[in-house]
Amino acid sequence: xxxxxxxxxxxxxxxxxxxxxxxxxxxxxxxxxxxxxxxxxxxxxxxxxxxxxxxxxxxxxxxxxxxxxxxxxxxxxxxxxxxxxxxxxxxxxxxxxxxxxxxxxxxxxxxxxxxxxxxxxxxxxxxxxxxxxxxxxxxxxxxxxxxxxxxxxxxxxxxxxxxxxxxxxxxxxxxxxxxxxxxxxxxxxxxxxxxxxxxxxxxxxxxxxxxxxxxxxxxxxxxxxxxxxxxxxxxxxxxxxxxxxxxxxxxxxxxxxxxxxxxxxxxxxxxxxxxxxxxxxxxxxxxxxxxxxxxxxxxxxxxxxxxxxxxxxxxxxxxxxxxxxxxxxxxxxxxxxxxxxxxxxxxxxxxxxxxxxxxxxxxxxxxxxxxxxxxxxxxxxxxxxxxxxxxxxxxxxxxxxxxxxxxxxxxxxxxxxxxxxxxxxxxxxxxxxxxxxxxxxxxxxxxxxxxxxxxxxx
Amino acid sequence: xxxxxxxxxxxxxxxxxxxxxxxxxxxxxxxxxxxxxxxxxxxxxxxxxxxxxxxxxxxxxxxxxxxxxxxxxxxxxxxxxxxxxxxxxxxxxxxxxxxxxxxxxxxxxxxxxxxxxxxxxxxxxxxxxxx
Numbered sequence: 001x002x003x004x005x006x007x008x009x010x011x012x013x014x015x016x017x018x019x020x021x022x023x024x025x026x027x028x029x030x031x032x033x034x035x036x037x038x039x040x041x042x043x044x045x046x047x048x049x050x051x052x053x054x055x056x057x058x059x060x061x062x063x064x065x066x067x068x069x070x071x072x073x074x075x076x077x078x079x080x081x082x083x084x085x086x087x088x089x090x091x092x093x094x095x096x097x098x099x100x101x102x103x104x105x106x107x108x109x110x111x112x113x114x115x116x117x118x119x120x121x122x123x124x125x126x127x128x129x130x131x132x133x134x135x136x137x138x139x140x141x142x143x144x145x146x147x148x149x150x151x152x153x154x155x156x157x158x159x160x161x162x163x164x165x166x167x168x169x170x171x172x173x174x175x176x177x178x179x180x181x182x183x184x185x186x187x188x189x190x191x192x193x194x195x196x197x198x199x200x201x202x203x204x205x206x207x208x209x210x211x212x213x214x215x216x217x218x219x220x221x222x223x224x225x226x227x228x229x230x231x232x233x234x235x236x237x238x239x240x241x242x243x244x245x246x247x248x249x250x251x252x253x254x255x256x257x258x259x260x261x262x263x264x265x266x267x268x269x270x271x272x273x274x275x276x277x278x279x280x281x282x283x284x285x286x287x288x289x290x291x292x293x294x295x296x297x298x299x300x301x302x303x304x305x306x307x308x309x310x311x312x313x314x315x316x317x318x319x320x321x322x323x324x325x326x327x328x329x330x331x332x333x334x335x336x337x338x339x340x341x342x343x344x345x346x347x348x349x350x351x352x353x354x355x356x357x358x359x360x361x362x363x364x365x366x367x368x369x370x371x372x373x374x375x376x377x378x379x380x381x382x383x384x385x386x387x388x389x390x391x392x393x394x395x396x397x398x399x400x401x402x403x404x405x406x407x408x409x410x411x412x413x414x415x416x417x418x419x420x421x422x423x424x425x426x427x428x429x430x431x432x433x434x435x436x437x438x439x440x441x442x443x444x445x446x447x448x449x450x451x452x453x454x455x456x457x458x
Numbered sequence: 459x460x461x462x463x464x465x466x467x468x469x470x471x472x473x474x475x476x477x478x479x480x481x482x483x484x485x486x487x488x489x490x491x492x493x494x495x496x497x498x499x500x501x502x503x504x505x506x507x508x509x510x511x512x513x514x515x516x517x518x519x520x521x522x523x524x525x526x527x528x529x530x531x532x533x534x535x536x537x538x539x540x541x542x543x544x545x546x547x548x549x550x551x552x553x554x555x556x557x558x559x560x561x562x563x564x565x566x567x568x569x570x571x572x573x574x575x576x577x578x579x580x581x582x583x584x585x586x587x588x589x
Binding site for chain 1: 500502507520521522523524525527
């Protein structure tokens with residue numbers, strides 16, 4: 001379905017029809033003092049050729065380093081077919097067309113995406129996506145406040161082992177709506193959130209407990225115990241999960257005796273390239289009993305008057321265009337194109353393919369840990385099982401080591417020392433299926449060389 | 459023309475209330491309101507035990523085209539919610555003043571009930587709304 005904006009003559013004809021002299025006349029009722037005089041700081045427009053030149057130059061500065069950073073965005077192999085199909089005209093629109101009578105293909109795709117995500121998370125219903133994983137957590141916390149009608153406190157327990165960026169974004173988005181995010185420390189030996197750390201909150205009015213699996217350190221949490229503790233204390237459970245890992249790990253819908261209540265996360269690992277930080281997409285799924293509190297678009301399957309199957313937006317009374325200020329969220333769109341990529345990625349890999357990707361990531365990461373911890377001055381921070389990331393502790397400041405590695409064409413990981421000062425010189429590393437044994441040896445060799453030298457501040 | 463029983467009290471926002479013999483108040487939405495909303499698909503009822511203030515939103519009725527908050531006409535404690543609406547929201551369309559009741563409140567001050575519109579005043583309000 002093409003979305004072609006109106007031409008100059010269309011605009012003139014429309015203005016003539018309603019008797020307006022020009023477009024500005026349509027905005028006359030907005031007082032002059034409320035109008036923005038232009039956009040300060042925005043440079044003049046460039047031609048396509050100039051933009052191409054500029055962006056290629058900026059991209060070239062990134063180089064093509066060997067990457068060992070995860071920390072929320074993961075470098076996976078994306079089969080060529082994924083983006084060849086996504087960029088077909090039928091999908092490649094500037095806007096997600098929701099008109100059921102004209103958009104059955106797109107709506108069917110979104111419906112199939114929802115079905116796959118519900119199956120992957122073990123939940124009843126998925127929405128058609130959100131902006132990204134971090135804002136997805138904020139939305140999930142707001143949703144938990146609406147869904148947990150027995151709780152009045154709006155207090156959400158958020159482990160320190162949850163991705164710090166996600167915690168920041170949730171605080172910025174939801175903090176102004178009087179949600180109180182209360183930290184839960186991690187066990188310094190295992191890098192896990194232990195139930196004993198939740199116990200000080202037992203018997204209090206807690207609205208929800210957030211659990212990230214695997215957590216920011218890559219460590220696997222005891223999600224069953226945390227889920228059961230939360231439910232026993234009248235709190236809902238918000239699961240933040242890595243979709244790739246769900247091919248191997250127990251899905252949130254099966255955590256503990258009753259399962260998590262909301263599952264969310266970043267969908268980037270499913271067919272979306274790193275692309276200098278975005279765009280990515282967020283996903284969210286829940287149990288049937290909470291569906292009316294879920295934000296975002298939901299596509300449903302129905303039948304037309306002839307009994308033939310068809311697809312349409314459903315449960316729209318949750319949304320802003322109907323409920324106005326009382327809508328579940330001001331989100332009334334989704335990341336259609338990236339969801340298209342994820343749906344094609346999941347279709348091409350299938351459940352077994354995704355499980356193979358996940359298992360290979362785990363193997364590579366173990367290989368990486370073995371290789372790097374043989375280097376003098378490097379040790380593993382936590383002794384609990386993990387997925388595809390791990391925290392290494394160095395005998396010197398991480399920044400200087402990373403700079404020296406970068407000079408050797410290696411992006412050695414994410415420095416988490418500033419966010420977690422109690423750990424000391426802490427480096428978060430990741431190896432996905434895209435890192436070969438040769439890549440890992442190259443990293444270990446370079447690290448050994450750097451660590452033989454004197455410590456450098458940065 | 460919608461049905462406005464003479465023995466009930468009303469709000470302009472289309473809630474009705476009935477004073478029961480035990481002094482509690484049963485609350486629902488009027489026949490006019492259910493007609494305006496169309497086929498109801500979901501009703502969210504309040505948790506018994508909850509305190510409500512007069513004018514506070516405490517239930518939601520949702521049709522295929524709209525969702526509306528239901529306001530408590532009185533201050534008090536919710537003592538019961540109509541559990542049948544969970545599976546059969548259409549009870550409100552079929553019998554808004556009977557099987558389609560939404561909640562029951564033990565009110566703090568009976569004067570609040572007396573201050574609601576009587577049937578005649580509500581009919582006048584409906585007439586004013588349509589003209």
